[in-house]
Amino acid sequence: MVSTLFIIAGGLGAAFLLGLLREEWRGFAYGVTLAALAFMSWVAGSWLWAFVFDGAVGVDVFTAGHNPPFAINLRMGLPEAVLVLLVNAMGLMVGVYLKGTLMRLGRRAMAVLLVAVLALCGIILTRDIFNLFVFIELTAISTAGLVLLSADARALGAGFKYLVISQIISILLLVGIIFAYHATGTLNIDGMAEASVALMKGGTLAFFLILMALIVELKPFPANGWALDIYESAHPAFSALFSAAFSAAMLFAVDKVLLIGGEPWPKIATGVGIVTFVGSNLLALSQTNDRRLLGYSSVAQVGLVLTVIGQRAVLGEHYLFVVGGILLAHSVAKAGLFWVSGLVVERQLSAWAVLRQNPFLVFAFATFMALLIGLPPFPGFYAKWELVHALVSEGRLALVVFILFGALLEVGYLFRWFGYIIKREASVESAMSKPVAFLPRKLVVIGVGVVSAWGLGYIWGALSDFANVLQALPVLFALSFLALEGLPAKLKNTLAIVGLVAFFAISYENYNQLQLIFGAIILIGGAVILLASYETHGKRIGFYPSAMLMYAGLAMLIVAEDSFSFFVAWEILTVGSYFLILRGKFSEPHALSYIIFSLGGAFAILAGFALAAGGAPRIPLEALAQVPATLAPWVFILLAIGFMTKTAAIGLHIWLPGAHAEAETDVSPMVSGILLKAGLFGLMVLLLNMGKTQFYGVELTYVLLWIGALSALLGNLMAIFQEDAKRLLAYSSIGQMGYAVFGLAMMNHLGWLMALMFVINHYVYKSMLFLSVGGIAKRTGTRDMYRMGGLIALMPLSFIAVLIGIIAVSGVPPLSGFGGRWIFYNAIMTADARLPMILIFLSGPVAFLYLFRLIHTIFLGQLKDEHRRLKEAPFWIVVPQMIYVVFLLGFAVFPGLALRRVDAFLNPYFPNGGLNWEGLTISSDFGYWSPVSIMITIGVIFATLLAWLVYLNHNAQKVKQFNIVFAAERPYRPETTHFAWNFFAPYRKALGFMVQPFVTQFWDGLTGSLHHTAQFTRKLYTGNGQTYAFHLLAFVVVVYLILVGGLV
Amino acid sequence: MIKKFVALLLLAGLGLMFVGLLLGFTPDQVLNTTASYYADHSVEDTGAANIVTAVIVTYRGLDTLGEVTVLFLTATIVSLILTQPRPSGTPIIGVAEKKALSSGELLQTGTRLLVPLVLLFGVYVFVNGHLTPGGGFQGGAILASALLLLLLSDPTKRFNHRLISRVESISGILYVVIGVLGLVLAGGFLDNRILPLGAFGTLFSAGAIPVIYTLIGLKVGAEFSSMMVTLSESRDR
Amino acid sequence: MSTVMFVMSLLLACAMIASAYVALRGQSLSMAVLAAGAVSLFASVMFVLLAAPDVAMTEAAIGSGLTTFLFFFVMGRVKGGKDD
């Protein structure tokens, strides 16, 4: 093994060598620089290799031939090796990225870069506190030099501010070090730890000063204005180094120094860390400058790591796994994002839309974003899971809440940004600037970042105690579409369909009845919807990986046996569906609110599972039943909230209408017909295991009952006032899910049967309606119903689909919807919740109102002039609709096909009140239902009525298109004169108060106040270096006072 | 006014900590472990009479290497900043500046006489660093002050940057090489025992310490000089 | 001996504080720089008293010597060196 010292000696030697070179030999100097960085990386890498594969143990490297504490020693162990490799590799990448700048500025700049990298290595390796100080000063000075690599003249001011800060830091540090030395008689960190400096007189304060100096280097909120100025103005490649490597090294220094500490120090680290994490993420919300935003985010992440460092005792043996996961994820992601920012010319976030010119960059951004947030399969995900579990088991709930809140803020601004990239128009100037697509060197560096990101994901998966997400077949299948992006969409579509069906074929044998229903809907149902995707042309980049990711998550969800795999699947399907929803033309804000609600819900689920686990890393889902009674209601509430964000229960529903309505034609049925079922599945799992849970004497299922009923009523009410057909369908989904939740919450056999019936029915008719409406919208170019009319003759197949669909939805005989209702009313009779029951009954007729409009306004009435030449909806969109029609008819006649199995499945859980299946007749305690005879009866009545109508039609008088007399003036808004506009105005008068957007106002108010806080708080950062110095001192003094005051 | 008040308030807070440190402080009566080890062993370990030198060059040699690097870095950055082309559009300053006064005959002659002496003194200080107070940093500073004298006596004088940077680089590289030799030949990086310790108290003793201090002296002198020269010449660029 | 040194150190301390005051409140910048140099110089005498000749030499050469010159070099370039 090469001695660790060669990292420092090599870097220094090369830096000094650069001074010998002629100014003109820049290429050679550049070569020397890269070679030195590569050499240093290699040394670090060889150590890492030895630790991992040869089982080497950490070594202490003595200098000067004497033992510590008399001479300085370095330590090389696994964490050191990882960090040193990170720093060096980052340095190498930055060197490659900066080629142009370095060549322009010459060998001096290269020497500064080299020294910066080796100083960081020194910070990581040294075990001597004063040596640490020297390396920190080296780092500070080289930072002040590297800031000037930027072409931005403002960097000069930022560099000076940093120097001011580092002067104060070094004063604090020196005073602290000398008094710590005085108290312990050694400068060796381990020696100090042994002498337990905190117990000695004067030592506590000395240690406090040291710790504060180091923590201030970590840019704690709010004493971090200087760092943000650096991030904003420095060269992005330097910012990458600053964010990734500098922070990593300083964090490690804090970790080392905390060894000395005593009782209060870890708490201080955690306190400072969490304030920084939440505060900086909050401020990031109101940023429009990309690099400053990244700066805030960096600072926040470092705060998170600091929080975790403070919780070392709680994490035990998982400490390195957790802290390393978060830190490495942050480093790679942040470096990657800064590198990408170097390709974008303008600085406002929306200018990043220019990345769309190169799909690879979009993928890179998505990767880094997911890495940063800690979505599966990236390390942060595993780390977050472990962290939350450990903290919850120790009862540090407030900390968990803050961490998850901060993470949600981060989700908010990062996904908002991603939305800009996908949806905003790239401004003219940036479009005309250097084409992003062609900067191979920088792209390679970014590529290395992307590869490391996925590599880290794989490694963390392998290191975790759980199954590696990157080895799950469905995920791999979904990701393989990334490699196939170059193929035409039709080919990929075939592959996707084959994949879904094949996966169903190989797994259905292992499904139980419940899983079978969901599996069939997800996989087979998904395949049917995908038929509609044959309609698209070109490559449809981004669609298949997203869609397949969602299906992968869904497929994994239903077979999940323990809390971890359930949560993995949940997050995967959430992310996949977000990308899918975002594809819609105007879906940017809706996709954002979808992901925020969903991940917020996911965090609730995470917290719920952690609470239920009680210290175990994960629990089988059945073990939810054994949660102690004191915790059970909380677990129930958290999980239920999480699942109901997906079913869009009232109060958590505001994301749904936009997300479903604005999605692409074939995406709407996926996210409505299939995705919503994930929430129901979660609720089923929850209720099966924790069914009867009381919270302060209130039966929680009773609350669910109410939520279901209200969702049903209000969802339907809101649906009737929509003009947009897809929005109407989306609101109706809220209502439909309300029924299902209601059914489940009844906690009896029939209720569940009805809910499962809904699962199937809702998939079929909502997919069908979304497809037909989507097809119509494609042809007419609008989704507003009053702009349509009379399409019955032009689009008969769509008409049939809609007709069948609304019959099924409304639950009138003869279609399966009626079966659902029938079971439903039976079920209600068995329950004793009268009031919500009335609501449910009321919402039935309301559904008629909006469904009626679909037929009436779209297909009947007068044909618009501009629609005279319309054709039937595209073939591939009609095909699945016809499949659904056939299925609905079949299901109406033979509901037993599916329901019998479900019924049997439910028996062990709800033995009483099942149905009797005799031949084709089904009977309950309250009556019987014979689908076939109903079908025949209805058929006869329908035929009779039709004949009667045809007969009457004979006398009808044709009205010409222009047989309408206008007054002389043209109305301001022409649609207001249309008979179908605001069709239910009278009802609005009566019921409007119920559809006031109270919920929307609530959430808007919440986000608004967050933004206002951010706007207000960031005024702290006046940009004046002196003010920043004030902040710093105030920070130190306040922490000191808190400490003295004994608040910690 | 508020600013001053707040500053006073904050410094009062900081002062509170300092008072705490003071109250907790009792001067040592005997040397602590580290210091008494140095007192007892530095002669046999390093052969240096000046224990501070032994600590600086050998025991805490890595610090010193870092320290030299700090100067190297500063000199590099200073010249990097000052040789960078001005951002276009910024006015050239110093135009209105008076032509530097030519210094008097006396000063020039005096300087000519003094500079070799000063240089010699500087060299004396660093080669004797292991015996007497002083060493590479002090000697280097003295070397640089010789240059400063030249600069003061004739502000228009031009210095050979290449020479300065060559001295700096070569001594830096040699320093690192000696460090690595210590790793290979003796007990560890920067171990001074790659050369015989020699007779205690003589010039050629204490192993590599005089060599290292000489290199440091040259390097530090070159770095200080480079900083001053770049700063003094900056206006002309 | 000890009393003499104590008195000396007290005097030095007063000199340092006074110079520092001048350095911070003095009207002209050159005055301030010189006063700061004086603080360093007094400090180096103090170091001799504290039995630290190495430090004394360094402080005298670097702290009060070179630093002061560096200040003057830069002040020569910068017209706004007056209080503004």
Place this chain on the structure above:
Amino acid sequence: MVYVALITGFLLILMGLYGALTNRNILRMTVAFSIASTGTHLVLVAVGYIPGRTAPILDGAVTAADASLRIIDPVPQALVLTAIVIGLGVTALMLTYAYKLYETKRTLDISKYTDLKW
């Protein structure tokens, strides 16, 4: 005497920081910081001092044998040496920055360099 040096050192640090916090002139801030670091050096050396002992240099008066009873702690001195040199480096850098900053805006008032904020 140790206490005199310590208190003076701390006072210098506080005075220096006060100057750095209240003077808007960049050069004056730099001067103030150099005073503060002189104060730091004083503190460091004072901590290592033991009354009645001599400098850690072995010569005729102090021999290797009785060194540990006669000399003061060499470590703080070594640290201060390093700190002084580093302090010079930082000061030089601040001065260069000051010069460069002046070149861009022709003022040394730090409150004028707030293009970056919020």
